[in-house]
Amino acid sequence: MKLFTGPLSMFGAKAQIAALEKGVALDCVMVPFDRDDNYLPKHPEVLRVNPKRQVPVLIDGEVELFDSTQIFEYLEDRVPEPALWPRGVAARARARQLELKSDEVFFPHVIRLFGLQQEMQSPAALAACAGCTAFYAELEVLLADREYLADSYSFADIAFYMAQVFAERKGAPMTEATPRLLAWRERVGARGPVREVVRPMMLFLASQGRPVPPFLQALIRT
Secondary structure, eight states, X not given: OEEEEOTTOHHHHHXXXXXXHTTOOOEEEEOOOOTTSOOOSOOHHHHHHOTTOOSOEEEETTEEEEXXXXXXXXXXXXXXXXXXXXXXXXXXXXXXXXXHHIIIIIHHHHHHHHTTTTOTTSHHHHHHHHHHHHHHHHHHHHGGXXXXXXXXXXXXXXXXXXXXXXXXXXXXXXXXXXXHHHHHHHHHXXXXXHXXXXXXXXXXXXXXXXXXXXXXXGGGGO
């Protein structure tokens, strides 16, 4: 399988972590990335497969996919074990909902912060940070009786972990107000596939003189 991704692609990282968790060998192609956080020039294979012109793109023989969730579902079907969705129908539905909320409810707050780095005290930035904080509080309650977001470790955990890495980078950190969520982040971040994907991202940031979130700085010292 060939995965087209980028050095700071949150969605590409989701797909890559899932593949590693399943023991799937991936040929990762890092597309060009410029200093303005744009993937330019666009890779021709990305343009050919994805009408949205974005990474990640997965090619596996005749199968050509874009969108990190669609790629994950393909990996889950192709390599069922170890499963990254819960077994039960209801539990699996809840996990899928959590993964969707991570991408479509939480991450839009983070995206807003991308363009507000010089205006972090502006009403728009404060509102985005408040949205992140509210989401953290919601997950803190969820973790009262479980170690992972959907009971067993799943793609929901992978999705939110990566989204939260970017929230930390852009000024919406978690705090001691959510101790269970902090412990959850430590558990997920200790997994080999997560470290294998996140470490090069942090090294890339450091190589460009960009800040690395405090909780990930140990990765660039090892």
